[in-house]
Amino acid sequence: MKATIITSIALSVLGLAPALAGKAFVSNERGNTITVVDTDSWEVIAEFFGGNRPRGITVSPDGKLLYVCASDDNIVRVFDTETYKEIYTLPSGPDPELFVLHPSGNPLFIANEDDNLVTVTDTETHAILAEVPVGVEPEGMAISPDAKFVVNTSETTNMAHFISTGDYQIKHNVLVDQRPRYAQYTADGTRLFVSSEIGGTVTAMDIAPDGTPSVIGKIKFAVPGVLPEWLQPVGVKITHDGRRVFVALGPANRVAVVDGATLEVLDYILVGQRVWQLSFTPDEQFLLTTNGNSNDITVIDVKKEKAIKSVQVGQQPWGVAIID
Amino acid sequence: MKLLLCLRNTAKSIGSNCNPDLTTVQRWPGDCARAREVSLSKMFAPLMAGLFLCVLATASVGLEVKTAVLRIDYPRLLPISRYDLRADDIGFAGAILADEDNGTTGGFLGHSYETRTIAVTPDAADAALAQILSDGIRIVALLADEADLLRLTDRAAEAGALVFNVSAPDTALRDEQCRPNLLHIAPSNAMMADAVGQFAIWKKWPEWLLISGSNPADVKLAEAYRKAAVKFGARIVQDRVFEDTGGTRRTDSGHVLVQRQLPTFTQGAPAHDMVVAADASDFFARYLSYHLWTPRPVMGSAGLRPVTFHGAHEAWGATQFQTRFEALAGRYVKPEDYNVWLALRVVGEAVTRANTADPDGIRNYVLSDAFELAAFKGQKVTFRSWNGQLRQPILLYDGQITVSVSPQEGFLHQRSALDSLGLDAPESGCRSFN
Incomplete structure (x- = not known):
């Protein structure tokens, strides 16, 4: 890795490096590190300590701050995306796993997996604003584009809880299939997708203008030669226009391509082993997948819906966040 | 809050x-x-x-x-x-x-x-x-x-x-x-035995020396392993019973006796890939692993054990x-x-x-x-x-970690791979559920 860093420094000194290469930050759950990947050359350019058991990872709207759920440290660590230095930590409640940032950059909504809570933390004052009791093993976190609702999924209760950001009260609970892992709104906020890992489905809900959900269908998966129980949906990402939904299928080592309108599965893209989380590059040209068992990320060309590259990262990559 | x-x-x-x-x-x-x-x-x-x-x-x-x-x-x-x-x-x-x-x-x-x-x-x-x-x-x-x-x-x-x-x-x-x-x-005993049996076959260790205890629960468990051997194509090269005569457990000198008794007990067995222990009453199997005459892995009631969790x-x-x-x-x-x-x-x-x-x-x-x-x-x-x-699924546990999980890859079933463990519909004599 040193060699890579030196090469990359040398390249930039010589003015050969592309001027505006983005960076992908990958949390390595076992390795306790964050791997930084150049999204132009797809080279690893750095790896730094990310706390103990880093899982959920996201960036501030201006791209300057990197937030990492350090699950075993019971805090959120905040890093500078340029220097990779830890700037400060935020109180998160116990065992933070996944979180979602308010579109304005404040506050942060954190799922506390061991404590059946969603913790709301002010990213400026570093104070905990609220603790919302939710179902057993909260994990997935999504925020509606109008920022009026935060959705949390509880893995053992099997519900999506719709929390009002106004009063931090739960307004709706929707039962979904076994072990809901991830929730994602479409960019226009009219639809929400919730993946159920053990149920093997993704539940699609229409969202009324007042935020009320109604289930409209379930996406199911089938791949010839793959045992049905290996098709375990986890990460979900939707293109900005809502036309394509990408679903990471865990130990099936595939990402499903789903038609956002008809909910029909169009294709399966073979990626690395035990694929969990997904993230688009900001220009939506590429989709990155974290593959926990093969210790790599796969780069998918979003338009072509094809895997084009894999990049070795740290031990057991979990999540990925990308900046320009 | x-x-x-x-x-x-x-x-x-x-x-x-x-x-x-x-x-x-x-x-x-x-x-x-x-x-x-x-x-x-x-x-x-x-x-x-x-x-x-x-x-x-x-x-x-x-x-x-x-x-x-x-x-x-x-x-x-x-x-x-x-x-x-x-x-x-x-x-x-x-x-x-x-x-x-x-x-x-x-x-x-x-x-x-x-x-x-x-x-x-x-x-x-x-x-x-x-x-x-x-x-x-x-x-x-x-x-x-x-x-x-x-x-x-x-x-x-x-x-x-x-x-x-x-x-x-x-x-x-x-x-x-x-x-x-x-x-x-x-x-059931059948599910547990099948979980071990599938793993042994996956490992290509089909020749088993079966050592079972003499108590009723041990006898039932041993029968499950015999059936698993038939079901998955393993061969029990010899079927030995270790009599429960009472005796040393955890006593200060217990291991001294065990160290002398078990090698002789396991001496002279036909060639085998592994030992299957059926000891539901927990009186001898835990001693087997390092006291065999022929060094072989032990599965079942000791060594690699099938557990729910x-x-x-x-x-x-x-x-x-x-x-x-x-x-x-x-x-x-x-x-x-x-x-x-x-x-x-x-x-x-x-x-x-x-x-x-x-x-x-x-x-x-x-x-x-x-x-x-x-x-x-x-x-x-x-x-x-x-x-x-x-x-x-049944976890195969060595006392420290999950070594493997059955059903094993390659054991297929028309309904669910899980039904390759234990009594399948045609095998079960249960009629109360129809």
Whole structure:
């Protein structure tokens, strides 16, 4: 890795490096590190300590701050995306796993997996604003584009809880299939997708203008030669226009391509082993997948819906966040 | 924050013996857990009832689910290893965790859960069950040996109660001795033996030396391994019985005798790939691994053991189960705890989805195609409609880690790979479920 860093420094000194290469930050759950990947050359350019058991990872709207759920440290660590230095930590409640940032950059909504809570933390004052009791093993976190609702999924209760950001009260609970892992709104906020890992489905809900959900269908998966129980949906990402939904299928080592309108599965893209989380590059040209068992990320060309590259990262990559 | 404070305060005021701030919080009394759930449902039910109705057509308010866990404590010799000592709250700790898990979910639906836990000597079991039934409880998890389990299950049937078998491995209970009101969370000897058998075949170790104990439970277990060998194409090169004559366990000089006895006992066996130990009564198998005449891996009752769950299992989110359990019980989980937790989670899932606390309603729902449950084993668990056995993966455990999980890759089945473990529909003599 040193060699890579030196090469990359040398390249930039010589003015050969592309001027505006983005960076992908990958949390390595076992390795306790964050791997930084150049999204132009797809080279690893750095790896730094990310706390103990880093899982959920996201960036501030201006791209300057990197937030990492350090699950075993019971805090959120905040890093500078340029220097990779830890700037400060935020109180998160116990065992933070996944979180979602308010579109304005404040506050942060954190799922506390061991404590059946969603913790709301002010990213400026570093104070905990609220603790919302939710179902057993909260994990997935999504925020509606109008920022009026935060959705949390509880893995053992099997519900999506719709929390009002106004009063931090739960307004709706929707039962979904076994072990809901991830929730994602479409960019226009009219639809929400919730993946159920053990149920093997993704539940699609229409969202009324007042935020009320109604289930409209379930996406199911089938791949010839793959045992049905290996098709375990986890990460979900939707293109900005809502036309394509990408679903990471865990130990099936595939990402499903789903038609956002008809909910029909169009294709399966073979990626690395035990694929969990997904993230688009900001220009939506590429989709990155974290593959926990093969210790790599796969780069998918979003338009072509094809895997084009894999990049070795740290031990057991979990999540990925990308900046320009 | 307000909600949380409200929850904690209510819990304090309801449970007089319950103070969550005590340092002994890791051993919460059941009452305390119950008080928390009561407070949860009280808090959420009025607040959210209206909202649930618009989202959840199936939800309603005000189901009280009462269950009991009845454990018969038999006089038993000490285990060979101190690590296998039975905790006083074995099984019951799983019930407390299940009540908490179910209660949290129930809080959103207006369902409350209350589980009574009772440990009795064998001669007091019938009276204890009678009391449970007369108190109106119709869902009971039993930790009992085969004969007691059957008698108590039949008594429960007279009262229309549903019973979960959470400990008895006897295959006959899933075969001709099955009962319509008896569902099995505990895997059968057949499932356990098949789990080992598949792994051995996957390893291409088909030649087995079978060493079984002489007690009735050992004999039953050995039979399961003989059947597994036939089922998966292994060969038992020799079948030896190690007589239980009583004797040294954990004594100061025990290992000296064992070190001399076992090599000679295992001497002169035909060539074999591995040793299968069938020692359900735990009197010799733990000594085998390093005292064999021919160095071979041991599987079954020692070495690589088939288990439903163990305290080091981490995969598939199990770490969260472990941390929740350890915070509650102050010790590592045992299979009995997991089985009780799973039985009550089955009940909770049925109540949540089918919106009923009626034993027949629960039975019908869990036996239907609609039922599925996540159980930290990597795939959903369901019930076999022909004998009431829970389909589930079996962990192969070496005392430290999950070495493998059966069913093994390549063992296929037209319905579910899980049905390659234990009695499949055509093999089971159970007719009570048709």
